[in-house]
Amino acid sequence: MDNPESLFSRVFKGRYYRNATPLDPIKSYSPSYGWQSIVSARPLVNKGLIKRVGSGSSISVWDDPWIPASRPRSAKGNGIHFYPHLACGIL
Known part of the structure; x- marks a missing residue:
């Protein structure tokens, strides 16, 4: 690695x-x-x-598991994403 x-x-x-x-x-x-x-x-x-954040280009705000759980879960909800491009570091 x-x-x-x-x-x-x-x-x-x-x-x-x-x-x-x-x-x-x-x-x-x-x-x-x-x-x-x-x-x-x-x-x-x-x-x-x-995980080092750096520029943030490898971080997916919506899909990466942020809170430890018994099984990984994404940060997706039923609502609309106001900033859908956060996954690629672009606002």
């Missing part, structure tokens, strides 16, 4: 999480011992994971 251009990261991304991140719940067939170890550590990493 810290060095996505490393050989290790590129090989694992190509094999296990092409269109995702290593922390996404991904099912893989015939996973290596290394990948199984990463998958088993995900809950611990997620528990202590901190």
Whole structure:
């Protein structure tokens, strides 16, 4: 995660999480011992994971879970979003 251009990261991304991140719940067939170890550590990493906001372009105000719950839930309601472009950092 810290060095996505490393050989290790590129090989694992190509094999296990092409269109995702290593922390996404991904099912893989015939996973290596290394990948199984990463998958088993995900809950611990997620528990202590901190997301840096930075410019806010990767933050989705409407879809990201903001309040911890037994299962993730989005910030969607039945009303109208007054600022629908908050997901892409544009007001």
